[in-house]
Amino acid sequence: MGRESPTPWYARACVADRVDDLWTCDTLDKATAFIKSHNGQISLRNFVGGQYRSPRNSSAESSQCINSFEPKTGRLICTLPCTQPDAVEDAIRSARSAFPTWSKTTRAERSAILRRVSELLQEHRELFAIWESIDQGKTLERARIEVDRAISNFSYFSTFILHEQTAARMVDGVALTYEHRSPAGVFALISPWNMPLYLLTWKIAPCLAFGCTAVAKPSEVTSMTAFLLGEIFQKAGVPPGVINIILGDGVTTGAALVASTLINGVSFTGGTQTGIAIRRLTAHQIGKHLSLELGGKNPTLVFADSMESSVRERTIRVAAMAAFENQGEICLCGSRVYVEKSVYQDFVREFTSYVKAKYIMGQTVGAVASLQHYDKIRRYLELAVEQKATFHLGSAPPALAQKEAQGYWVEPTILTDVAKDSAVQIDEIFGPVVTITPFETEEEAVQLANDSEYGLAAILLTTNGARMRRVGEQLEAGLVWINCWLVRELGTPFGGMKNSGTGREGGEHSRDVFTVVRTLHLPAF
Template structure:
């Protein structure tokens, strides 16, 4: 059985404890590899290596750093098929999705920040004829990056790319549920010639390895993507230590569909935004609000298309819905479907575990599920499910749908469908979410900031915001 190793000081190494934990293949429900059960000793070794590498890496010309990151991106492109297959096996998502989304976007992350660091501009202010003020930015030091299981390599590179481009060295922890692509990535870094200690990858569980990263006194910045409960715990540890924090947390995102929408585009994209990656994307539109004149037709057409989605082996190119990431998560999703029934919801399609004949008969598959008849304030509509489950509700006015949309403790993203430009601006301004898509979903320009409001997180990732996060600003004033 394959063993995954930590990547510390440029080498693949066993955990100090020599202990491993099981890594499950969710589509088959069986262990297929072993993960280091790392602890604070492994993190300490990684920090020591990162500190030793910091001076040379941060002092390297930005063009030299960028060239190394571009080589890593080239190797991701070269190994696209192998990385997509590994991610599908590790995560349960369709391999076809990993090939067109996860792995290409991981490569794009590396390329964007390699180029972005070269073109990053600081600020200069002329104070009349008296002085010139300009801002210098320097890397913060060793950055701690902790990434989630739903988009393993995509979100892993989303964090480490700007940190490395800014001149930081990194101690990173991928999710223990989906560690394989990060392990393969460490091999690509070695092949690309990334200097020893610049990036260190410590595998293991959150309470041990993750907590050790967060509380280490020589890691001044923490970037975390994951659940709101874990984010709250990280903030409780890091805030008294005055660490820089970027927390991208949960979402319960509204998808608002007005009667004047482009019908086919709204219907097809809403299907995608509901069930892509088995609904295991923090940006999925899990609450669909439809204007009353088109509500009945939308529900009928949406349910019909949902029933046509193929749930099956993630390695089959025809599969649209793969397995959920773990048995525990599958049970959580099914428990929320049961809760929806208890709260008076009508299950129009789905709602059950799926048994796939053959190699996947023990896998963690759940039917895409559509629910109506629920109040906007019930638990099903308030709590993050993170699975292939959506609710649909009618609305009459903009004021009403804004009340529904803003009723949850989350504020990550929202989608609005209308051909009325004035309405699009009004509703976008009224929705309390950090990311608003109008007549599209998951469209990303890496130059723009990314993040949520309320309990969906603090700070901003993406674009220049990410480069700023991993640097410290220093103002220089020169008297003329």
């Protein structure tokens, strides 16, 4: 989802510092002081076999580490290992050793452990929110929301597995058939940098709930809260090896993880190009379960009736939230806004005024996640300048060098007069950038919305009940929100169409990912 922007890594020794003090940083002031006092000399370690440990690599590159920077300031926060293939295999073997026992634990036992994980996250909610905000660049308020969702992930699946159903059928009085599910095995769980804790736990919770074991790899850009999760799993009583967390980049660590023949399935959220690479790496492993939630360039359709006085404020608010929440770094953001021509000018004016007043850098808008991603967004905005797009808000930010960066700040940007074939209109920028384009008819609106290689989400703003169904059912998107955005019940299928991925997760759909089904036929006589 545009989330695979690289981060520089260097051949240097990782500092073997104790990081127990991270757990004392339950206020922003404490965490900031801790970072300053350590001057970037905080080292994160892998969590394998129920313990924190540095990877034992036989490779000559075993000392290579990745530097992780704070988006809001540009300063070095910590280093983390770039786990090499032999250490990746160690983690996979740990998960495989744990699988036979964990897969046979009762649902009640697994439920109790997941519930305890949820409770411990709740107890440390503010600490996780603080480190998530620092590590990713998002506002503290946004980070709290995402920690709450991570808590809900474990809570939801802890109860879901207690109320599962199966199907039984009679075959013309000859046989009784019934479906039996069992855990699929060891999974690679790979999550992106935009919502690190929330999306990682969205994978870990169902994986463990359905009796699988896992090796999880967070993004190298945002590994802090994944590192802290290991302590939560220890305290919750998760048996050693059931969940292993390894740190590293995609090219080295991630590729070794997904390609291993010891891995039975992959749940990945990230960029479409990385998803394609995973498909290629695993193409010969036919039985490997794949769930790939990939990129999005999502449309927001604004019909004239949604700009009537009684609902006007809601329309502007929902469209703005869908465009700029979390700096636009959410795969579900509506970055292509299409507005019915009769209200186009009014919408552009009021939308711009609302965003200018409500989305303020450093207050309600955080920094983008990395210097590399900052540069990506900057190049698209420079292209918009070259192509003479109209900037109603924002501008192309200046080029930065890491040593001089005071943070990766991109102000909310609203563009009109962007050509249909412009990369600004087509590509997933994954930042606080939105384009607004007029349309005349409902048919044109649907055509414009579907004119994309992606099909993850769409937002439909109208008061016409018939149109809600008529248009909503034509939009080529896995998730369609009508007069709202980002509202989701955890049992609903989550995933996209076209180049936005394959597979669905959530409730019974996650069960399909993490289990295998066999049908037993018993004679009826």
